[in-house]
Amino acid sequence: MATTTHDAAGAAAGHAAESAGMPQLDFAxxxxxxFWLVVTLVAIYWVLSRIALPRIGGVLADRQSAITGDLTAAEEFKLRAKEAEAAYERALVEARSDAQKIVGQARAEIQKDLDAATAHADAEIAARASESERRIGEIRAGAMEAVVAVAREAAADIVAAMGGKADAKAVAKAVDARLKG
Amino acid sequence: MATEEAGSALSFHPMDQFIVKPLFGDGPINWYTPTNVTLWMALAVVGIYLLLVVGTRGRAVIPTRMQSIAELAYGFVHKMVEDVTGKDGLRYFPYIFTLFMFIVFANFLGLLPRAFTPTSHIAVTAVLAMAVFLTVTILGFVKNGAAFLGLFWVSSAPLALRPVLALIELISYFVRPVSHSIRLAGNMMAGHAVIKVFAGFAAVAVISPLSIVAITAMYGLEILVSFIQAYVFTILTCVYLKDALHPHH
Structure with missing residues (x-):
């Protein structure tokens, strides 16, 4: 340590004598x-103005224009996407209305079929009902005739049993009168 | 010398790092002699070339790291010139960028161990400051003619005060190059000298840990100062340029 500083101090001693400790004030x-500062500044200025600054400025301008171009392209794509979305929306609405229409048609058709079937069934039911009614009427009429016949017979038998001579016409008349009364 | 004769391990030569020495031999220093000044200024030129020319040779739209730094420096100074002096000041951007890059590189290269710092010399900073001062003054008169003197005539002040203010403004105008140059040289010199003083203390075992911590801290501070002083020098140049282009307050 001591020797190295001694060397430095020895080398410095020559200048130190004239600069009084501050090399900055060594006017020699x-x-x-x-001179070297001027050379350096000229060299730096030359390098900057000839090569570096135009290049960096160009790169920055290129980047700016690239960014601007990309932004406009993005804007365009966005617009296109919006258009596509609108078209899709429109198609969706159309499809929905179509579906609605088809559903309506189907419903009407079904209704029609249903109505026809209902009408058919109603008619059948009515026919069957009148048929049954007619049969019921027949049966009732048959029953009444049978009752009359049985009553006449019974009345004739009763008269005969009483020992009378049953006049068939008179018995029938009497039975009919009782049945009405 | 006295300390060594006393047999002490402490020997401070904090100013030795600023001595201008010839690179070859030990002759007298003529104006053309290649010295350590030449070496470190040349290294600054090489550094600037590597950063701004080699670093940007790809001309990539998506920059590499080096190109990014170069663009950052370009944008930093470009924005400073535009913000301070306005659009018409951009004509002088290459000159201001030259100043900035030189000071930044000289300052940072000077932070390397055993390096020489050209910007710690008043001779260098005074030339820079005088160049700015003369350019700005001549430019002011060329652009504005006698109206440039309106810089010293504070029209917003009361009439009675104006001559006094004009005198003060005039003095402050001429003090500009002095403060401009001494600020940079003084900051660089002081920081480097303080680091060397701490380094001297490192020879004493008891305080050497503290000294090393102090060197580290000072080094960090010096990195900050190196940039800030380059920034201050550049922005003051812009302010002076603005005064020359638009002398009316």
Whole structure:
């Protein structure tokens, strides 16, 4: 440590004498520094203005235009997507109304079939009912005749049993009168 | 020397790092002699070339890391010039960017161990500041003619105060290059000298841990200062340029 600092101090000693401890105020080095500074600045300015700045500026401009282009393209795609969505929506509405229509038609048809079937059934029922009624009427009429016949016979038998001579006509008349009364 | 004769391990040469030495031999320093100033300025040029030219050679729309940094630097200074001086100041953007890149690279390269920091020398910063001062003054007169003197005539102040204010403004105008240059050189010199002083203390075993921590902390601070001083120098240049282009307050 001591030897290295000694070397540095020894090298510094020559300048230190004239700069009084502050190398910044060693005016002997000024022309040198200023000369090399000017060379450096010119070199940097040359590199920047000839190569670096146009290139970076160009890249930035390219990027800006690319971004702008992408944004407009995105805007366009968005518009297209919106259109597609509207078309889809329209198709959906159409399909729904179609479906509605088909459902209505089907319902009407079914109703018609149903009505026809109902009417048919009603007619059949009515026919059957009148048929049965007629039969019931026949049966009732048959029954009445039978009752009359049985009553006449019975009355004739009763008269005969009483020892009378049963006049068939008179018995029938009497029975009919009783049946009415 | 006195400390060494006393046999102490402590020997401070915090200013040795600023000595301008010839690169080859040990002769006198003429204006053309290649010195450590030449070396470190050349390294700054190489660094700028690597960053801004080699780093951007892909011209990629999606930048690489290096290109990203180069674009960041470009955008940073471009925005600064535009914000401070307005659109018409962008003509001078290449000059201001040159200043900024030189100072930033000189400052940061100077932070390398054993490096020499050109921007810690008043000779360098004074030339930079005087170049800015002269350019701005000449530009002011060329662009505005005698109306440039309106910069010193504060029309918003009461009439009686204006001559006094004009004198103060005039003095402050001429102090600009002094403060402009000393601010940069002083900051760089002080930081590097303080690091060296702490490094000197590191030779004493008892305080060397503390000293190393202090060096680390100072180094971090110096990284900040390196950037901030480049930024300050550049933005002040923009402000002076704005005064030249638009002298009316």
């Amino acid at each position: 080095s000024f022309p040198n520094q200023i």
